[in-house]
Amino acid sequence: MSREHPTIIQPQHSGARVLxxxxxxxxxxxxxxxxxxxxxxxxxxxxxxxxxxxxxxxLLTPDRHIWPDDELLVRKVASSG
Known part of the structure; x- marks a missing residue:
């Protein structure tokens, strides 16, 4: 997958989307x-x-707003102790 060809979640949704x-x-x-x-x-x-x-x-805290057409990064983290 690439930025130009992302996987589309809920393709029937016609409102605002984010990448x-x-x-x-x-x-x-x-x-x-x-x-x-x-x-x-x-x-x-x-x-x-x-x-x-x-x-x-x-970095966005959980209560921060997301705007239409935003491009976001979600980085999974794991702790090792």
Whole structure:
């Protein structure tokens, strides 16, 4: 998958969408725009404590808004102790 040919989630959705790069898999997804970073992680089935969300190099806390046509990065994290 690439940025130019992302996997489209809910293709029947005709409203605002966002483009998401999921790491470390390097998957690109196009999905209906969630309103908050927290909702993005929920839509991806990822717990808040398991990933970071960023937009334009800025980390987003779970309560930060996501805007139509945003390009986001979701970086899965794991702790080793």
């Amino acid at each position: 998401v790069r999921v790491q470390p898999e390097e998957d690109w997804l196009s999905l209906p725009r969630p309103k908050l970073a927290r909702q993005l992680l929920e839509a991806l089935g990822i717990g808040e404590e398991c990933a970071l969300v960023a937009r334009g190099g800025e």
